[in-house]
Amino acid sequence: MSIITRFAPSPTGFLHIGGARTALFNWLFARHMGGKFLLRIEDTDRERSTREAVDAIFSGLKWLGLNWDGEAVFQFARAPKHREVVDELLKSGNAYYCYCSQEELAAMRDQAKAAGLAPKYNGYWRDRDPKLAPVDIKPVVRLKAPAVGKTVLNDLVQGTVITDNNQLDDMILLRSDGTPTYMLSVVVDDHDMGVTHVIRGDDHLTNTFRQIQIYQAMSWQTPEFGHIPLIHGPDGAKMSKRHGALGVDAYKAMGMLPQAMCNYLLRLGWAHGDDEIIPTEQAVQWFNIEGIGKSPARFDMNKLLSLNAHYLRQTANDQLADEISEFLPKDVSEKLKEAGYRQRAVSGMDGLKQRAKTLLELAEGAKFYLLDAPLPMDSELKSLLNKAESQEILGKLIKLLESFGEWNESSLHSMVKEFSEGLEVGLGHVAKLVRAALTGSNISPSIFEIMQVFGKQETLSRLRTKY
RNA sequence: GUCCCCAUCGUCUAGCGGUUAGGACGUCGCCCUUUCAAGGCGGCAACACGGGUUCGAUUCCCGUUGGGGACGCCA
Numbered sequence: 001m002s003i004i005t006r007f008a009p010s011p012t013g014f015l016h017i018g019g020a021r022t023a024l025f026n027w028l029f030a031r032h033m034g035g036k037f038l039l040r041i042e043d044t045d046r047e048r049s050t051r052e053a054v055d056a057i058f059s060g061l062k063w064l065g066l067n068w069d070g071e072a073v074f075q076f077a078r079a080p081k082h083r084e085v086v087d088e089l090l091k092s093g094n095a096y097y098c099y100c101s102q103e104e105l106a107a108m109r110d111q112a113k114a115a116g117l118a119p120k121y122n123g124y125w126r127d128r129d130p131k132l133a134p135v136d137i138k139p140v141v142r143l144k145a146p147a148v149g150k151t152v153l154n155d156l157v158q159g160t161v162i163t164d165n166n167q168l169d170d171m172i173l174l175r176s177d178g179t180p181t182y183m184l185s186v187v188v189d190d191h192d193m194g195v196t197h198v199i200r201g202d203d204h205l206t207n208t209f210r211q212i213q214i215y216q217a218m219s220w221q222t223p224e225f226g227h228i229p230l231i232h233g234p235d236g237a238k239m240s241k242r243h244g245a246l247g248v249d250a251y252k253a254m255g256m257l258p259q260a261m262c263n264y265l266l267r268l269g270w271a272h273g274d275d276e277i278i279p280t281e282q283a284v285q286w287f288n289i290e291g292i293g294k295s296p297a298r299f300d301m302n303k304l305l306s307l308n309a310h311y312l313r314q315t316a317n318d319q320l321a322d323e324i325s326e327f328l329p330k331d332v333s334e335k336l337k338e339a340g341y342r343q344r345a346v347s348g349m350d351g352l353k354q355r356a357k358t359l360l361e362l363a364e365g366a367k368f369y370l371l372d373a374p375l376p377m378d379s380e381l382k383s384l385l386n387k388a389e390s391q392e393i394l395g396k397l398i399k400l401l402e403s404f405g406e407w408n409e410s411s412l413h414s415m416v417k418e419f420s421e422g423l424e425v426g427l428g429h430v431a432k433l434v435r436a437a438l439t440g441s442n443i444s445p446s447i448f449e450i451m452q453v454f455g456k457q458e459t460l461s462r463l464r465t466k467y
Numbered sequence: 468g469u470c471c472c473c474a475u476c477g478u479c480u481a482g483c484g485g486u487u488a489g490g491a492c493g494u495c496g497c498c499c500u501u502u503c504a505a506g507g508c509g510g511c512a513a514c515a516c517g518g519g520u521u522c523g524a525u526u527c528c529c530g531u532u533g534g535g536g537a538c539g540c541c542a
Contacts, residue, residue: 010542045541102540109538118469118538140540158472167470167538175540182542206471206537229473229535236534264479267491271480274490293480295473296535303479303492313505354505365503416501431501443503 003035003196007061007068008075008186010042011053014247015060017299018201018231018239021265025228026199027066028266028287038193039068043076044185060248064258065280073193075185082180085188085218086141086173094217095173097139098125120169123147141174143214151209156226156289158202163209171210183207187214195223199289202227226289229269229296239299251304255327255358257315260308268297277310309357317349320362327363328370335370344369347453351445368439369453373465375440382467390433393423397430398463407456409448416448437463 005026009019030037041057043049061068089095100108100121109119125133126144133139146165153161173184180188190198205227215222233239251261262280270293272278272286312320321342325333335341348369356362368375377385384390400419404412416434420427434447438459444450451459 008542012542042542048541105540113468116468120469120538161471163470169538172540177540179540181540186542201536202472203536204542207542227472232535234478238535267479269479274481276479276491293473297479300478300492306492309505351504355503413501420501426501428501435502441502445503447501 001196003030003033004038004194005030005035005197005199006038006040006190006193006195007066008040008042008189008200009057010045010048011050011057012045012048013053014056014249016239016247017251017265019057020060020064020248020261021231021268022199022201022228023061023066024064024262024265025270025287025289025292026197027068028283029197029199029289030069031284032287035196036069037066038070038195039072040189040193041072041074042182042185043074044079044180044182046076049076056247056249063248063252064262073189075189078185078189078192079180081192082185082188083174083178086180086184089143089173089217090141092217094144095141096126096144096170097130097133098142098170098172099133099137099139100124101137118167118169120167123170126170138176140172140176142170142172143210143217145170145210145213145217151212153205153208153212153225155205155208156197156199156224157229157292158205158227158294161205163206168210168213171213173214183210184214187211187218187220190223191215191218191220197224197226197289199226199228201230203230226292228292229294231268232296232298234298234300236298255360255362256304256308257311257359260304260311263311264304264307268299269293269295277307305357312356312359312362313353315353317346317353320349320353320359321345323359324363324366327360328367332367332370341370344453348445348450351449355445365444368441368444371440373462374467375462375465377436377440377467381436381440381442385433385436385467393425393430394433394437394463396423397434398460401456401460401463404456407452409446409452412451413448434463437465 007019007023007026009015009023027037029035039061041054043054058072086095098121104124105121108122108124112122113119121142125142145168149165150162151165151168153163155161171183172181174180208225208227212222231239248261252258259279262283263278266278266283266287267276270287270291272291278286315323321336324345325336328336336345345366348366352362352365356365385394397416397419400415404415406412416430417427420430423430431447432442434451435442435444438444438447438450438454454462
């Protein structure tokens with residue numbers, strides 16, 4: 001039998017990092033098994049669901065390369081189907097109307113808590129004659145869950161977990177306004193969509209017992225469940241906004257590469273021996289649910305960054321030249337469209353990409369190739385260049401360069417080195433001046449590589465520029 | 468409060484009864500070097516604690532402690 005997984009986020013905010021990992025695991029498992037990966041938007045909370053959030057989920061998944069099979073299912077649209085199931089449950093005696101008010105329910109919870117029990121509904125209307133119902137209260141429909149015995153979950157990740165049914169109460173299936181609850185909708189949708197493996201965050205673990213009760217009441221076969229540990233913030237607590245970790249779009253904006261994100265997320269809670277660099281294609285081959293760890297992992301930006309730097313260096317130069325475009329100011333990125341400037345950026349990437357961890361840093365580092373002299377420069381560097389002594393050195397160098405024929409990195413290196421030794425100032429000092437004139441900075445790739453990329457004419461023109 | 472889950476370097480992890488407890492990120496030092504990186508080499512750094520089981524426990528069992536999660540007419 002072919003397996004079917006799904007990712008079922010609620011569109012109430014951005015696609016966060018934990019959700020992305022859940023999606024990744026579902027996607028990897030489906031692809032590994034040659035099955036299907038479905039997407040369902042759980043938009044039954046009409047108050048909080050937004051179109052923007054739906055778009056963020058779509059674009060986030062696409063960016064990560066987690067393509068889903070078929071059209072995304074919107075849960076709210078299936079409400080009529082969910083209500084049909086409630087009718088069936090009512091008919092079969094597996095559900096009943098409950099007329100308790102919010103106040104009464106709160107009192108019950110307090111009472112249970114005071115008695116040392118889990119705060120829950122006490123089943124007041126479970127076996128009561130509906131004729132006794134107050135006329136002014138709109139009822140909810142509750143599942144008539146087994147009151148005794150145990151519910152067993154053989155979880156793919158967590159192992160066998162057993163809950164005493166007295167821990168669970170009769171959950172609400174239909175709200176008083178007639179809308180289905182999450183608990184019911186998930187079960188009905190997973191069943192109708194043919195989902196065979198439900199892989200989700202372990203914050204859903206206890207919900208699963210309730211959901212199993214619905215499957216049982218409907219005599220439906222339960223899918224396999226795998227509850228993966230949540231990602232925690234650096235302080236060990238559940239990942240939240242205050243950890244500064246936002247939606248996947250935020251990581252994109254930081255200049256992260258999707259391959260790096262996937263690799264990082266995969267290694268959070270899953271390992272393949274000592275392997276660290278696991279490109280997605282490799283992950284599809286290797287992925288298995290058994291390998292998922294049970295302990296929560298903390299989010300570590302440094303490791304993500306290091307992985308990102310790795311994938312950045314693996315990326316082809318011309319592709320990087322395209323990628324940095326959106327990280328550049330408009331006027332600078334426009335230059336990228338002109339063949340000459342673009343060629344410089346592409347040629348310069350070898351030196352640039354090993355100095356950047358993100359596309360943002362890469363773009364920053366590439367600016368000097370795209371800007372025209374005079375370059376923006378801090379005052380300290382300016383005054384260094386303006387010193388008579390500096391000008392004298394540069395003047396002599398320019399003369400030599402003008403008649404220098406072998407315009408390539410290594411020849412330029414030897415030549416300038418010899419030149420410096422002749423002047424008895426040291427290559428370091430000369431390099432600093434050249435670097436300033438060529439890049440406007442005192443940090444850059446090799447100046448000889450830069451000279452080669454610029455070519456003789458542009459190099460000399462920059463060296464002659466006065467600040 | 469009740470229930471559930473977790474526990475190896477600072478972090479992510481390998482380990483599935485006998486290992487000098489391995490790798491990666493970070494960190495420190497050295498090499499390379501025109502700056503900054505990258506790269507190479509090396510150092511520091513962990514089995515939470517207490518009981519069992521066993522010839523032998525990081526590994527299996529129980530407890531303690533610590534962390535996390537769930538207990539909505541949210542999803």
